[in-house]
Amino acid sequence: MSSLGFECVNVLYGNREAVYALDEQVKPGEWLCLIGPNGAGKSSVLRAVAGLVKYRGIITVDGTPIDMRSPKRRAAMVAYVPQSPLMPDDMTGAEYVLLGRNPYVGYFGTETKHDRALVEDVLERLDLREFGTRRLGTLSGGERQRLVIARAIAQESPILLLDEPTSALDIGHQQQALELVDRLRREHGLTVVSAMHDLTLAGLYADRLSLLHQGHVVASGSAAHVLRPDILSEFYGVSVSVHHQDDGTVVVVPKRGRS
């Protein structure tokens, strides 16, 4: 299990700062969910950890700054599931998941028997065996999303970053994908950081929520603490009612405006 730390992290896109002075500690095995309106900086935080955007400040994994590692070592620490992954139509499921082994293969090398066996094992455990020989272009959105998660699992990184993992899925597949992440998190002791729009689902699965607004963290804590009508109204400009179920679930329901 690994921890992920942010010390005064600023993310820059050209001259525009997308994230200001982020200080955050994600504990080993914790699931932190970043919420906030479009453009708040959620994706920028994930992309900074994945090494896709420049940032100032320090991002650490287990206390060591992550940009001191080579791209391969970094990939072995952090797996990233983008919002809309590019999935070549005629690649098979197994070939796709095998890409997750890239950090462990030499520059001119090829995957070993161990890599292939591990991929078959991951597909087996994620109940994706039948998709191993299918081409990606023939699969549904939910099936493809599970294969992307399988690729991240084959990467064997202790930290998993998910950018809007459920945005393209129906309610059944949303639940299926998040249940899968939750199960894998427990089995592998993964530390998960996700960005999500669905507040109820975010509160349901994450240990902790951080609400970002214009690059600043404006609220952080449990679902009950962050998902309050006054906070959501201030930062999303939305009118909602929040219901607390007996099992602790926080349900956010938008209210219809007067017409």
Add this chain to the structure above:
Amino acid sequence: MFARRRLNRWWIVAAVVLLAAAIVLGAMIGPAGGISAANWDIIWNIRLPRVVLAGVVGAMLSLAGAGYQGVFRNPLVDPYLLGAAAGAGLGATLVFAYGRTATSGWPVDPLPLAAFVGALAAVLVTYLVGASFGGSGLSLVLAGVAVAALGTALQQYLLLRHSDVIKEVYSWISGRVSTATWDDVKLVSPYVLLATVVLLLHRRQLDVLRVGDEEAMTLGSEVRRIRLIVVIAATLGTAAVVSVSGLIGFVGIMVPHLVRLVAGSSYRVVLPLSILVGASFLILADIPGRMIEHGGETPIGVVTALVGAPMFIFVLRSRRVPA
């Protein structure tokens, strides 16, 4: 689960058989008749160098095309994308326009040298310009468009000023292997060999790049370095073969695409198969040129497009194009 690997081996075997058949045909057919003891000199000194050079050129252009398509993630890209053709064309035109009399006493022919240097220089300029505005795949392609336009414009200006060499220049641009000698083969072989080895060694890396620059980076690939190395190798090989054969078009796009349609898009198959199929295709494309016109031969670059384009359309129509 990974059973396609075995299937791929059969494609390689089939392609080797095709290449062998193409070589035999290429050696047998010509105005002087089939293979016989009396013909041996003609076969060894005229037909075989031509067959081998056509094979080397076809293999190199196809492999380089596949490499370019891999690093730019675009199946419609050819090895001339970054200005290699325009640079080689400009270099050759300069020699035809100014150099023929001045260099008549030189021990080496300046034409291949000028084409080679022109191709490399154009791609180098493209890379420097592209890097100055970001260095992404797209900025390189855009820089290549600009450099190619500039090179072509300069070449056209030169041609208008020296209209006496237009026919020679166009004959060179159309491409030919009919004058091939074993010396030509020896001249290009080291570059082609080096480029081939480097490109083949990157076959797995090119498969990783299929998920896009960003995702490849998060999987630990150093995308820019890979792109630079592949472009250098493909350009070196392309410049070498172009310098002796002229600008043979269409092969670099068509062959890798054809391979993808039948054997899938994994670069572990596309690269080796492009070598074999590209060599076979150009050897075969060189044969009708010997027979269509008896007075002068039809340039091979014309035949590749005349024969290749309809064949390509036929294959495209009969199979769905993979992304």
